[in-house]
Amino acid sequence: PKILLLPCVFFYCLGAWAQQKQFSYINFTKNDGLPSNEVYEVFRDSKNYMWFATDNGVVRYSGTRMEAFNLPDNVVFIIREDKQGRIWFFTHTGKLSYYENGSIIPYKYNDSLQKNARMFNIMDAIVKDNGEIWIGAANYNYTISANGDISILNASAVSVKDSAVLNIYTQNETAYTAYKSYNTAANPLIARVYKDSLLSQTYRIKLKINENKNRTGTIFSSGYNYFYITNKLFRLNPDGTL
Numbered sequence: 001p002k003i004l005l006l007p008c009v010f011f012y013c014l015g016a017w018a019q020q021k022q023f024s025y026i027n028f029t030k031n032d033g034l035p036s037n038e039v040y041e042v043f044r045d046s047k048n049y050m051w052f053a054t055d056n057g058v059v060r061y062s063g064t065r066m067e068a069f070n071l072p073d074n075v076v077f078i079i080r081e082d083k084q085g086r087i088w089f090f091t092h093t094g095k096l097s098y099y100e101n102g103s104i105i106p107y108k109y110n111d112s113l114q115k116n117a118r119m120f121n122i123m124d125a126i127v128k129d130n131g132e133i134w135i136g137a138a139n140y141n142y143t144i145s146a147n148g149d150i151s152i153l154n155a156s157a158v159s160v161k162d163s164a165v166l167n168i169y170t171q172n173e174t175a176y177t178a179y180k181s182y183n184t185a186a187n188p189l190i191a192r193v194y195k196d197s198l199l200s201q202t203y204r205i206k207l208k209i210n211e212n213k214n215r216t217g218t219i220f221s222s223g224y225n226y227f228y229i230t231n232k233l234f235r236l237n238p239d240g241t242l
Helices: 002-020 110-116
Strands: 039-044 050-054 057-061 066-069 076-081 087-091 097-100 103-106 122-127 133-137 140-144 150-154 165-171 174-181 189-195 198-205 216-221 224-229 232-236
Touching: 039 076, 050 076, 057 076, 076 122, 087 122, 110 150, 122 174, 122 216, 133 174, 165 216, 165 224, 174 216, 189 224, 198 232
Parallel strands: 165 189
Antiparallel strands: 039 050, 050 057, 057 066, 076 087, 087 097, 097 103, 122 133, 133 140, 140 150, 165 174, 189 198, 216 224, 224 232
């Protein structure tokens, strides 16, 4: 019986392994509760809720139910979470808000941000542990202090001829991208990765001449930065290759 049992266990394990490779995909649409079929970002928070950013508001998905929220501006590009567990929304017009304890709360410095901001074409954003908010845009980068003071860097003004330099800041398990200099005609794109404020690697990413560079972003996972620009995705390896 022992001799017969071993082949049975072997084939059972093979079957179990094969079943684990079978993934089930669901295509969510407005019929499932999305406010729009135009989704700009999907974000998983620390409680494992999935958030969908659309051009008509955001929804939170529990795995069985979608819950929709109205914001000060419903065209949402970026969703982030801070260390307090608040879910932040970065929008087309720059009006910020966050979700906390079941409510949407407008950012208290929105009026100042609207008054002082020069252009919003948000590529990336992050809420730092010290309360600062960093926003990376195509032509301008914004730093908002915990007290609402706004600093603006015009990336185009410091561009070097035929140069587009993008800085990627990685700390813990978060990552943030912002242009240091910006030139739409530049090729290749220079991407510099900083870890804990120290320059780690420099990458030269070849693109087509005049290829759109307005949509970029990165995530950090298992020791790698996964970087996208427009419709291209790269894995930036620690040895400087991609």
